[in-house]
Amino acid sequence: MNTEILEKVNAALDQKNLKFTTEMAETFALVDGVYVPTGMFTPVRSDKSGAEAVITGNSFSDRYKPVQNEDAFSVIGEMADIADVEFKNIGSWGNGAGIFAQVSLGDSMDIGSTGDKVGRYLSVVNSHDGSNSMKLLVTPYRFFCQNQISKAINRATREHSIISIRHDARGQGRLKEIAAALRYADGLFASSEVAYQRLADRRITMEEAKEAMARMLPYPKVKENEEITERTKNHWERAVIRVVQTFQSADDGRLEVMTGWNLYNAIQGAHQHGVKKTAAYERSLIMGGIARQAEQSLETVQDILFDGGMSKTHHPEFDEVFSRIA
Structure with a gap:
């Protein structure tokens, strides 16, 4: 060791x-004004007390160690x-x-x-x-x-x-x-x-870059007969602008702009740094939504550049925003 x-x-x-120890505390239910044991247990931290000690609201049987x-x-x-x-x-x-x-x-x-x-x-x-x-x-x-x-x-x-x-x-x-x-x-x-x-060696066209960005940032869908709210539209538009500008800057000139590597990192990086760092951020980054988005971004770029997936999809809203800022 x-x-x-x-x-x-x-x-x-x-x-x-x-550096705390996790202990299993018995849970209780209120029945007719009296707290009775449920036979279930919840994990708590040894270094805290009361409600602050509870690690999760989940309950487990006594077999959970x-x-x-x-x-x-x-x-x-x-x-x-x-x-x-x-x-x-x-x-x-x-x-x-x-x-x-x-x-x-x-x-x-x-x-x-x-x-x-x-x-x-x-x-x-x-x-x-x-x-x-x-x-x-x-x-x-x-x-x-x-x-x-x-x-x-x-x-x-x-x-x-x-x-x-x-x-x-x-x-x-x-x-x-x-x-x-x-x-x-x-x-x-x-x-x-x-x-x-392979991505770094692949020269790309602007149409390929637009297609990858548009697929990863589709225009928000709404229910039939409903209109998209201005707030939702503005949020989406800001995300599009962030990705396009990240692509154009190419890490302040550290990367070659018109490469698959820059395209992938622009999409993935703009998403990762464009979210609020809440209590759930680290989990999302390691094994949650942000991690899945990174994987999807890589697959999308690879599909367009190498796997014959360049058939252009219909995204007029994206094209309109792109034409204003690119």
Whole structure:
């Protein structure tokens, strides 16, 4: 076990007030003015009291056993014994309902002629709300824009892009499991690097750029016989302007404008940085809506540029906004 990296992880947990123990508290229901036990339990934090201690409103049977954060992230020390792993940061969402730690796996990728650096990041996720067990996610990280971008995976392997590591595995069995997960992650990084470089090498037309943006930012739909509200229309228009301007700036000139790599990052990055950073932001970024949007953006751009999907769709509202700002 690599104790040096574990010390960094535990120090980060302590600094973020995430070094708590999760306990299971019995829940009660009010029946005829009397609180009676339900036979169910909810996870609570040991470092808080009262309502502030409740991690989630979900209830579980007595068979649910939470995995403590220190135990969950000990896997990082085991990873470091097998591969070149460097601890990067730690974060959470909710009241500690989900905790994630990010590490890098080996050297970063250099994409395109400008050497755009993308980190080979892994996110270890532990939850206390029953949403998932401990997971290992492949989360490539583009340093310049601080964007967590999508890895390139085939649809057939999507269900395996999140790798589970059993808590109850021990000894050599656990090390073999971790080694297999790291090999799989390394393969995903390798295929992603090829896909990113392919985008960087692909010169695009303005019609292809418009088509990709329009598909990812369709004009808002409303029910039949209803009109779109001015607020909704303005929100959509601001999003279109943000994506187009991000594409035109090409990272303040760091990227070649008319490439698939710039197009993908303009769409994905504008979406990621165009949302409010609420309590749910980190979860969305790691394994929620923002992560799915990044994946969809990559698939859309690849479909248009490489897979014969350039048949132009009908988007007059987008064309009108684009003509005013491009």
